[in-house]
Amino acid sequence: KLVSVVDIIDQTRALVDGPGSGVARQQIRLNQLHLTKFRLKYPFTAPTRVVRKAWTEAKLNEKWAESQWAKNLENKEKRAQMTDYDRFKLTSARVKRNRARTATFKSLKVKAARSGVFGKK
Template sequence: MPFQRFVETGRVAVVSDGPNKGKLVSIVDVIDQTRVLVDGPETGVPRGQIRLSQLHLTKFRIRFPYAASTRVVRKAWNDEKINEKWTESVWAKKVASKEKRLQLTDFDRFKLRRARSRRNHIRTATFLCLRKAASRNGTLYGKKRMAKGGDKPRPGGKAKPQKAPKKK
């Protein structure tokens, strides 16, 4: 099944717009095709209706009865450890990274640029060194080639003639 995140009771979502932007909520009830009743007992979002266009559904879902009270939602939220799961998710880490980047000063951005430059220089130097070594031992293009030498047999089956040493 290609689609995994459905609008359903217990689905955890992130508010994308309004005064509670960025906070986690749980869908308590579906009002109609465009609105749902949400509750965020552990994130400080009061129970209320919100448009589906203001929500981003997550992969997390908690189990509680249909139209449960805030107390029941809070208990299910804590039992499933949604806050811990959310902070460990890639999505939350990306959001935290974006917020951290927005807080950087000019000097912090300068230091970051210099660190990247140094890292790329080290990476390039290491790559060139490895490529040179691979070229020398013949493994640059996959198969190891035979070393070039005077007394090794040639592809035609004839040995390469040896030159006589020069006399002084």
């Protein structure tokens, strides 16, 4: 879940709030958090309504959805939902792709060897 750090409680805990992601204001251990590149500007220990306003003005949900991190998480969830048949289809598609790639590479390699660009001199 995406949250914003509102206050640091002590060396191991932080007060977080995630009005755009459905996380209520609560304390979380710092070792449970992963920092992102996104930063919101609001006053120190601001109430949830101020955090929500900064969140919507920064369009944080849209920026997060476009980030590579979010896309990787989405792909991970898709992979976890795959059935045996889906995995079989994926493997078959990879085999076809690799065969086509290898055939193209070998034909280019033969052309290069005949023209003297590749191989023994």
